[in-house]
Amino acid sequence: MTDRNRQAVGQVAIAQAAGVSLATVSNTINRPEIVAEATRKKVQAAMTRLNFVPNEAAASLRRGANRLVGLVVPDITNPFYAAIVEGAAAEADRHGYGIVLCNSQDDPAHELKQLKLLGELRTAGALIVPITADHSRLARLRELGTRLILIDRTAAVQEGCSASIDDVLGGRLATQHLIASTNGGDLVLINGPRSIPQCDDRHRGALAALADAGMDAERLHEFEVEDMTVRSGRQAVKKMLSTITPTAIFATNDQLALGAIKELTTAGLSVPEDVVVIGYGDLAIAENAPVPLSTIEQPKVELGRAAVEMILAEIRDKDHNEHRHSARVFQPRLVFRESAPRLN
Amino acid sequence: MTDRNRQAVGQVAIAQAAGVSLATVSNTINRPEIVAEATRKKVQAAMTRLNFVPNEAAASLRRGANRLVGLVVPDITNPFYAAIVEGAAAEADRHGYGIVLCNSQDDPAHELKQLKLLGELRTAGALIVPITADHSRLARLRELGTRLILIDRTAAVQEGCSASIDDVLGGRLATQHLIASTNGGDLVLINGPRSIPQCDDRHRGALAALADAGMDAERLHEFEVEDMTVRSGRQAVKKMLSTITPTAIFATNDQLALGAIKELTTAGLSVPEDVVVIGYGDLAIAENAPVPLSTIEQPKVELGRAAVEMILAEIRDKDHNEHRHSARVFQPRLVFRESAPRLN
């Protein structure tokens, strides 16, 4: 009884109230310019008076396209992805689109289920941070007419658009500065598993910087850790100190860097006086760390925003089939704080 | 040409392929138990063979209800809300529901626009962390049949369900422990603007703890800061030190606490030896801080999960109208780390 009367007001109700036909109501909504001003006003008045709210499901069904885009991320709790979501949500918003958020929990089974849902929803597009390199299941979605763009983990982009951040450049920037800061000292890299593309990229960037400087690759001492946590950072440094005393450390994420600094400090070394440290990611913690962390900042929000921009562009192009897929890659930037001061 | 043929396969196609009627296809999807096993098998085979993907828009339209729930948060980038989203997404997932995420950016205009979208989408329900106390616009949504539940900022819950965390209890827990830890020393509270309900609640909890201990309210020295940042925490402590030297500090969020500790340390005071500090929120930074922070932990993920549980329960009840609205409030917990060790 309390909500049995809901959605009593459809376009027909408006039409009657305004004394026009159903079609005219639809027209004043979708193509107001072809409706005479007088009628339009009348209709609009009726709509507000009766509190009309269009039914997207019906419109979508008829129109064959809806105003939803899917967004699949591995872990919404990770600030990197949260920022991407923020950017995507803002841009979607701006265009009147909604975002269907899926947290794949880095689990292929979940991801699959979610892609299935997005398929049933017939979202106009989908932004995906894919878990595995197996993009076959994405094909299914695409067949349904869902435009999709891969984010961040774009390895093996067979076809379609993608948006990502240049991690090789990030590694290079960090290492370049480290080389310049220490000239001659020992460089160490604390990295996550090389099997993770990002880690591999950052590593390659480091190597490239070395090469640029005419240095031998062996000048870089590498420590690979399982999980990229503060704890691992500490352990890596502990292990490292038994071998060498570096003058510069590049940690491939901020947690590792923080752990490294902590252990360094514990060992009586001071940062940046004795050893210069650069992290990666520019998390909030980097800024307020005991020793404010110099780090590689990534345009995360911008990445999310760009991704939906690309999707919308692709969607709009559905008629004139002249859309060219493209890969958009953003550049990271080194932000200077205390752990690795700017050179002058 | 590349996607002109999409969704050629509807239930009719399946029906033909399986040699049954449209209705039977629909039935094997929605009420498989009433279909003879043989026919069911046949139909299912056809569905997988033809790669059938049901069209939710059509189903929703016909059925008058969809499998979407809206979720409006002020800032997805805030770990507190990110955790709520995580919980909500997981639970929605489990039930085959999708989440339409809206980032209101703490801006009423955005929120309004988003509520409008959710209305047009006719989401089955909506979870909202409302920006203002003005819940009138929520009424509009509810009139559309959207069940809604308020999260966290539940002040003035007029009607409907809500899920929140007991901040008064949080304040009380922290303060109780502080009192016990210092017996007799000066207590200080570093709080955000009292106009924020959460801050007010935590403050009231502190007062309650004082009262419990038979202490006068004046024993609590309060410092109110504008924004709850690390910087503000430092400033508050600096200001404080010119007046008193406390033995215990309760900061109403972790950032403030971290700032406080930093300033304390700078001033030559050590934590927890000279002054015991408790934060609030249990952010990731709390655990890995220079002095690991004791803090009030909130069951954020659980909150998100519970919220969609409640929504789904309310939705299922649409027929037998016996749903009773309820407010579910979770209890926070004091987690002990170094800045305020457990007493024994």
Place this chain on the structure above:
DNA sequence: CTGTTAGCGCTTTCAG
């Protein structure tokens, strides 16, 4: 158990 049938609310030709 299976099939026939009538729409859900809206968009979109196509005529007036």
Place this chain on the structure above:
DNA sequence: CTGAAAGCGCTAACAG
């Protein structure tokens, strides 16, 4: 410029 009419793909009576 406005209206009449035909469905979009699917669900849910209701008959067989």
